[in-house]
Amino acid sequence: MSPAATGNAAFDENTLIEINIDNTGDNIEDLVIQAIPRGDKMYFFGPVAPSATGLNSVIETSGTTSSVDITQYGSNTVIATNNGMQFFAGPRDDPFFMDFAQYGEIITRNATSFNDPGTDTFAGSNVLSIVIEVPKSLIGGSGTINIWTEGKGKQ
Amino acid sequence: MKTIQSIFGMAILSMFLFTSSSSDDNTITIDNMPDFSGTFAQQDQMGRPAVNTVFVSAASKDSFNTTIPS
Numbered sequence: 001m002s003p004a005a006t007g008n009a010a011f012d013e014n015t016l017i018e019i020n021i022d023n024t025g026d027n028i029e030d031l032v033i034q035a036i037p038r039g040d041k042m043y044f045f046g047p048v049a050p051s052a053t054g055l056n057s058v059i060e061t062s063g064t065t066s067s068v069d070i071t072q073y074g075s076n077t078v079i080a081t082n083n084g085m086q087f088f089a090g091p092r093d094d095p096f097f098m099d100f101a102q103y104g105e106i107i108t109r110n111a112t113s114f115n116d117p118g119t120d121t122f123a124g125s126n127v128l129s130i131v132i133e134v135p136k137s138l139i140g141g142s143g144t145i146n147i148w149t150e151g152k153g154k155q
Numbered sequence: 156m157k158t159i160q161s162i163f164g165m166a167i168l169s170m171f172l173f174t175s176s177s178s179d180d181n182t183i184t185i186d187n188m189p190d191f192s193g194t195f196a197q198q199d200q201m202g203r204p205a206v207n208t209v210f211v212s213a214a215s216k217d218s219f220n221t222t223i224p225s
Contacts, residue, residue, distance in 0.1 A: 016195040020225070027225035038189035054223055059191040096204065148224040151199035 006091050006126045007073045011037040014154040017130055018057055021047060023141025029053050031139065034060060035089070035130050041067045042089035042130065047138050057152055073126075084138065088131040096122055200224045 001009055016036045020029035031047040036059065048063025068080035071090030080087045099118035105111035139145060199220050200207065211219045 015198075017201070018195075022225065029225070036191070038191075043189070043191070055197045055221065057195045058193070059195070061188075061191050146225065148203075149201040150197045150224065151201050152195035153198040155194045155196055 001126055001128075003124055003126065009073075009091065009126075009128055011042065011070065011089065011128060013037055016057065016059065016152040016154070018150045018152055019132070020148050020150065021139055022146040023139060025144060025146070027146060030141075032057070032060065032063075033132060033134070034063075035132070037070065037089070040070055042070050042087070043067045044085075044087055044132065047134065056155075084135045086131075086133040088129070090129065091126045092129040092131075094122060094125045094127040096125075098122060197221055197223070 013036070016034055019033040019035075021031040021033070022028060023030050029050060032050045033044060033046040033048075034057070035042055035044050037043070044066040045060045045063040048060045050060060051058060064083050064085075066080060066082040066085060066087055068087040068089055069078045071078045071088065073091050077088065078090070097120045099114055100121035102111060102114050102118055106113065197220075200222075203224070207216055207219050
């Protein structure tokens with residue numbers, strides 16, 4: 001989103017962000033970390049074994065409960081710590097970059113290559129972000145860990 | 156832990172009410188945690204930028220988003 005649109009952007013209280021962690025190699029989540037906003041805070045639950053795996057979830061309020069004040073656009077970063085974990089929620093600079101205009105020129109054969117340096121079409125754009133740092137000891141497992149994330153809407 | 160904290164909080168509140176209040180309102184509501192009830196169903200695969208946008212055909216984009224990522 002553009003800088004002009006960032007100040008009014010907000011997380012949706014009906015959208016649960018769920019980070020799934022498989023530490024046994026079967027591609028089924030053994031632990032989840034859930035994030036959902038309430039008011040001006042982002043709440044976090046877990047890592048905790050979910051009561052149900054797959055497409056439908058309930059909020060696992062028995063898991064370790066953490067929260068952080070959602071950082072407002074242009075304000076100093078607010079980071080909360082709990083149980084060895086660190087949490088952030090709020091707008092960040094979107095790391096995605098591409099010279100989209102030059103890409104269009106190449107596709108239409110008006111140019112043969114990207115320029116050096118190019119122009120980042122998406123420079124300055126922001127994205128609402130949730131950042132969590134978790135100690136390895138809370139994830140479990142000693143080999144490969146599979147992680148995926150879902151956006152889940154309240155039914 | 157939460158339960159213990161809640162009980163502890165209620166105990167303190169009760170002490171306060173018994174010692175300093177003559178109110179006959181017996182309803183004590185402690186609402187320190189928001190409502191987290193309900194079922195949440197997957198609507199989006201996240202953290203995989205451009206996969207759906209670029210590699211999934213138009214007719215399949217919705218079903219991609221409601222398929223278990225793993």
